[in-house]
Amino acid sequence: MLAENPIHIANAEASDARSEAHLQLTHLEKRYGDFLAVEDLSVSVRRGELIALLGPSGCGKTTTLRMIAGLASATSGAIRVDGREIQTLPAHARDMGLVFQSYALFPHMTVERNVAFGLEMRRNSKDQIAGRVAKALELVQLGHLAQRRPRELSGGQQQRVALARALVIEPSILLLDEPLSNLDAKLRDQMRVEIRDIQQRLGITTVFVTHDQVEALSMCDRIAVMDKGRLAQIGTPQDIYERPATPFVAEFVGRINKLPGRGTSANEITVGDRRFGTAGKGAANGAVTAMIRPHRIEIVPRGTPADNRNAAEGVITRATYVGDILEYMVALEGGVTLAVETATGGHRRNFALGDEVELRWAHEDTLVFGADA
Amino acid sequence: MTATDTAPAAAPFRLSGRQIVPLLIMPILIVNAVSFIWPTLSLLRMSLNEPIAGGAIRETLTLQTYVSVMTDSFYLELVWNSVYLCSIITAFTLLLSYPIALFIHRADPKWKSLLTLMVISPLLVSAVVRTYGWVIILGDQGLINALLLGSGLVDQPVRLIFNNFGVMVGLVEILMPYMILSLMAGFGRLDPRLEEAAQSLGAKRLTTLYRVTIPLTAPGIALGCLLVFVLSISSFVTPKLLGGGRVFLLATEIYDQSIVLLNWPLAASLSMLVLVIFGAALVVYSRVVKALD
Ligand SMILES: Nc1ncnc2c1ncn2[C@@H]1O[C@H](COP(=O)(O)OP(=O)(O)OP(=O)(O)O)[C@@H](O)[C@H]1O
Ligand SMILES: [Mg+2]
Numbered sequence: 001m002l003a004e005n006p007i008h009i010a011n012a013e014a015s016d017a018r019s020e021a022h023l024q025l026t027h028l029e030k031r032y033g034d035f036l037a038v039e040d041l042s043v044s045v046r047r048g049e050l051i052a053l054l055g056p057s058g059c060g061k062t063t064t065l066r067m068i069a070g071l072a073s074a075t076s077g078a079i080r081v082d083g084r085e086i087q088t089l090p091a092h093a094r095d096m097g098l099v100f101q102s103y104a105l106f107p108h109m110t111v112e113r114n115v116a117f118g119l120e121m122r123r124n125s126k127d128q129i130a131g132r133v134a135k136a137l138e139l140v141q142l143g144h145l146a147q148r149r150p151r152e153l154s155g156g157q158q159q160r161v162a163l164a165r166a167l168v169i170e171p172s173i174l175l176l177d178e179p180l181s182n183l184d185a186k187l188r189d190q191m192r193v194e195i196r197d198i199q200q201r202l203g204i205t206t207v208f209v210t211h212d213q214v215e216a217l218s219m220c221d222r223i224a225v226m227d228k229g230r231l232a233q234i235g236t237p238q239d240i241y242e243r244p245a246t247p248f249v250a251e252f253v254g255r256i257n258k259l260p261g262r263g264t265s266a267n268e269i270t271v272g273d274r275r276f277g278t279a280g281k282g283a284a285n286g287a288v289t290a291m292i293r294p295h296r297i298e299i300v301p302r303g304t305p306a307d308n309r310n311a312a313e314g315v316i317t318r319a320t321y322v323g324d325i326l327e328y329m330v331a332l333e334g335g336v337t338l339a340v341e342t343a344t345g346g347h348r349r350n351f352a353l354g355d356e357v358e359l360r361w362a363h364e365d366t367l368v369f370g371a372d373a
Numbered sequence: 374m375t376a377t378d379t380a381p382a383a384a385p386f387r388l389s390g391r392q393i394v395p396l397l398i399m400p401i402l403i404v405n406a407v408s409f410i411w412p413t414l415s416l417l418r419m420s421l422n423e424p425i426a427g428g429a430i431r432e433t434l435t436l437q438t439y440v441s442v443m444t445d446s447f448y449l450e451l452v453w454n455s456v457y458l459c460s461i462i463t464a465f466t467l468l469l470s471y472p473i474a475l476f477i478h479r480a481d482p483k484w485k486s487l488l489t490l491m492v493i494s495p496l497l498v499s500a501v502v503r504t505y506g507w508v509i510i511l512g513d514q515g516l517i518n519a520l521l522l523g524s525g526l527v528d529q530p531v532r533l534i535f536n537n538f539g540v541m542v543g544l545v546e547i548l549m550p551y552m553i554l555s556l557m558a559g560f561g562r563l564d565p566r567l568e569e570a571a572q573s574l575g576a577k578r579l580t581t582l583y584r585v586t587i588p589l590t591a592p593g594i595a596l597g598c599l600l601v602f603v604l605s606i607s608s609f610v611t612p613k614l615l616g617g618g619r620v621f622l623l624a625t626e627i628y629d630q631s632i633v634l635l636n637w638p639l640a641a642s643l644s645m646l647v648l649v650i651f652g653a654a655l656v657v658y659s660r661v662v663k664a665l666d
Contacts (some may be wrong), residue, residue, distance in 0.1 A: 071569045091572040104570035107562065108588045108665075117584075121575035169574065 021083070022047040022205045023068065023173055028077035030063050030229075037063045039229040041077070048203035050196065052216035055226035056252065061209040062101055064226075065175045068207065069098045081173070092121075094173075097166035101177040101209075103158045105150035111137065111161050112146040118169035136168035137161075139194060155182040163191070167198060174199065174206040180215065192219050213253040217241060225249050243279075247369045250291050256367075257297075257338045259290040269368060272334040276310045277363030289369050295341040296365040299328065299357050301349075309360045314338070316355045326350065330359060413648070420641035428635030438642045452646065455623040458537060459605040462544045466552045466601045467594065469545065474556035474593075475586070478563065492553045500547050504614045507543045508534060511615075535617030543615040544605050551604060552597040559593015591665050599658040603651055623647050 023045040030038040038060040045051050053061045066072035068079060070091035079086055086094060097118070105114050115136055119129045137143045140160035150158055159182045166174060179195070180188045196219050199206050210216050216223045217237040224234040225248075233245040244250035247258075261271035267280045269288055276290065302313065317337065318329040321344070328340040328351065338359065351357055388396070420438060423431045442448045477488045495503065510516045511533035518530040533539055563586065571581040587594070609624040616625065623643060631640035 069569075069573050071573065090577075091569065092575050092577050094573075095575075096573060098570070098573040100566055100570060102566055104564070104566040106567060106570070106585060106589075108591075117571070117576075118574035121580065165574070 020047050021045065022049070022081065023207070024078075024080040024083075025064075025068070026078045026080070028064070028067060028079065029075045030060070030067060030072065031075040036229050038067070038074075041226075041229075041231050043224050043231065043234060045205055045207065046221075047205055048200075049221045050199050050206045050208060050219060052220035052223040053207055053209045053226060054211065054213060054216040054223050054252070055232075056211060059226045060229040061211075061226060062177055065098070065177050065207065065209055068173075069096050069175055070094050071098075095171050096173045096175055097169055097171035097204075098175045099159075099162045099166045099177055099179040101181075103150075103162040105158055105161055105165070107150050110147050110149060111142065111153070114150065114161055115165045115168050118165060122169065132168055136164040139167070139198070140164045140191070156184065156187065159183065160191070163195070170202055171204065174204045175209075176206065177209045178211070179208075180210075181212075188215075195219070217253065223253075225252060227252075244367065247289060247291065250367060250369070255294050255339065255341075256291045257294060259292070259336055259338075261288055261290050262286065263288045263368065267363065269366075271336065274312060274334075276312075276366055278366040278368045279364045286370070291367040291369065292338070292361055292365055294327070294339040295325070295343075297338065297340045297359050297361045299330070299340055299342060299351055300360055302356055302358050304358060304360075307360065309362050310366060312338075312359045314357060314359060316351050316353055316357060319351065319353055330357065332359075416641045416644050419637055420645050422638045422641075424636045424638045430637055438638045442639070442642055442646070448643075451621055451623060451626055452650075454621060455606055456650065458540065458620075458622065459602055462541050462548070462605045463598050463602045465541065465545045466548050467598060470549050470552035470556060470597070471594075473549075474553045474560065477553070478557055478560045479565075489557070493550050495547075496550050500608070501610050501614075503547055504543055504611045507539070507546070507615060511539055511542065534615050535619050537616075537620055539615040539617075540612045540620050540622075543611045544608060547608075547611060548601045548604055552601050555597030555600055556590065556593045559590055559596055562589050562592075592662060595658055595661045595665070599654055602654055606647060606650060623650075 021044040025041055025043045028038055028041040029036065041060075041064060043051070053064060055061055063072065067074045070086070070089060074087065081094075106117065109117070112133055115133045116129050119132060124132070134143065134146075137146055140163055142157060142160055142164065145153065145157065150161065153161065159179060163176075163179050166176070176195070180191050183191060192215065195206075195208075198204070208216070208220060217240070220237065222234060222236055223240045225232040225240060227246075227248050233240060233249045235243075240249060241253055244253065250256050259271050261269040261276075263269050263286050264275070267278050269276055269278055269290055271290065278290065299316075312332050314330040314332040316328050317331045318327075320327040324344060325341045326344050328342070329337055330340055331337045340359065419430075421434050421436070423433050423435055423437060425431055473492070477485060477492065480488055508515070512518070513530040513532075515533070517533060518527075521527045521531060533542075567585055567589065568581050571585045572578075576584060607624055609628055612620055612622045613625050613628065616622070623646065627640045627643045627647070630636045630643065
């Protein structure tokens with residue numbers, strides 16, 4: 001998916017130069033009593049950009065979305081659309097489509113009437129409404145259930161109605177609060193493509209809340225990772241995945257091994273008595289935590305000629321077959337155990353429990369953070 | 374532990390769910406039989422007796438009283454008046470109660486119980502006392518007329534009681550707590566997210582109210598209206614005092630016939646008529662509820 005659309009990433013960077021901020025949050029803060037749900041959040045979303053708001057449960061994603069939509073007031077900070085402050089604008093005048101985490105479908109209306117609601121508010125003609133509603137329902141594959149009530153639908157079907165209801169009004173800004181959380185893997189993939197497609201076609205600026213990193217990485221132009229109400233990092237999927245700014249981000253966007261060590265120079269650390277080259281930016285002479293993604297480590301038989309990668313000898317203590325990958329746990333001498341993932345496939349050499357092996361990984365795959373991580 | 378657990382046979386009585394249900398509803402069945410069904414049946418019996426001038430009653434089985442009620446334009450008008458006035462009272466009670474119920478429903482939980490208490494506190498005072506309160510406020514020498522006269526807006530006291538208006542004011546106020554409580558009970562489906570969803574789709578406040586809020590609270594509205602309508606049709610003290618003998622309603626007429634004129638068969642047949650009206654109200658209610666679903 002990442003490799004699939006290098007063009008729009010290039011586009012995104014080009015428009016960055018023009019820096020055309022459609023939706024801009026500056027020092028946004030939301031306080032519930034003593035509790036800071038969102039703190040000093042500054043994000044600038046370009047016109048037509050799909051940005052993910054990624055973070056663990058309770059980190060303030062929904063709260064942020066509600067402030068943008070005008071359903072909750074910010075304690076301080078500013079929200080601008082096209083440079084204009086919109087805090088005083090009521091929700092109904094903001095022209096934003098919102099998919100609620102809890103769907104919020106009108107229980108007293110049929111699916112069709114639910115989807116038509118926004119168009120009726122915009123005083124479209126009856127024929128036009130009927131046509132657009134039918135198209136929107138087709139898009140989410142629910143045309144056949146148009147006359148049902150929401151309570152007669154499954155959770156995933158309700159979620160798709162909510163999506164259709166927000167999409168059909170073709171808002172200038174689309175806010176999606178985990179719109180695919182209740183769908184099965186296949187449908188979710190289809191919906192991702194659909195959302196991305198409509199979003200690109202209509203150039204709708206979109207904020208996509210999710211706690212699924214795969215979703216964020218695969219669909220979005222940029223990702224804003226939130227942690228306890230604060231912005232931990234914002235950047236392209238590659239930035240976030242390859243160059244996480246904090247250990248929190250590194251751990252949140254995928255599995256990762258942690259190795260306690262000491263920094264010896266900007267691009268070298270020691271773990272026990274082993275020396276490893278790193279991605280750089282390491283702090284010399286301090287306790288550090290090195291992080292390596294399991295699938296970036298290669299397992300080779302002992303005695304394989306050395307290359308310019310990091311190497312460590314170990315013994316396989318566990319091997320788990322998970323379909324498309326094999327998960328190994330490899331104990332290094334000195335008590336550290338690393339997880340390693342390799343793709344499965346006939347041509348690959350599989351290792352067995354107790355095999356003595358050697359691990360190899362590139363210097364730039366060794367991320368280094370301060371030890372307080 | 375296992376020894377006691379696996380010895381249910383030791384328990385002398387064990388009732389299955391099937392046996393326990395009739396047992397549990399038995400008390401209410403008995404209460405109902407004694408306090409509702411039996412009196413209703415004796416009323417029915419009484420309505421079939423023949424009244425004799427002077428208050429005597431002849432035991433017989435005749436539909437004579439019903440026939441005279443159905444053919445007398447006074448009674449037909451009485452029925453129509455009662456239903457009409459009580460419908461208006463119900464409508465006004467709803468109109469005044471809805472905003473209050475919505476306000477309490479949305480209030481901070483801290484204040485909610487206090488506000489609810491304030492709504493039901495009038496029920497602690499007897500309707501008679503509250504009606505006299507209205508006499509004091511609305512009477513010719515009452516508060517409102519004093520203000521109107523004092524300000525020079527009128528030079529004759531305005532007639533505010535001993536007419537339909539007085540009865541309406543009194544009954545609306547007295548029945549509002551019932552309406553508010555019924556409405557609040559029906560607000561369960563009113564998820565604030567739904568109103569937010571409507572707003573985010575472009576609905577203004579008023580549109581949200583009639584497209585989302587009111588439809589969602591319709592079951593509570595129906596229940597409150599049924600309750601208030603039935604209570605107003607059967608209420609007697611307030612129409613009697615605030616109507617001052619000039620407002621003729623079924624309940625006051627039943628009182629007059631039974632206590633003043635001692636025409637029990639007529640009073641009984643009018644009571645049966647009230648029961649029919651209740652039945653009709655119930656039918657309308659269940660139709661509405663079914664349509665809403
Ligand atoms: N009305 C409220 N009053 C007090 N605290 C609140 C309120 N709404 C949210 N919070 C708190 O604010 C924090 C952020 O909530 P929010 O709903 O934005 O989380 P989230 O990131 O959307 O989480 P999830 O992924 O579980 O949906 C949570 O800790 C929550 O408990
Ligand atoms: Mg949320």
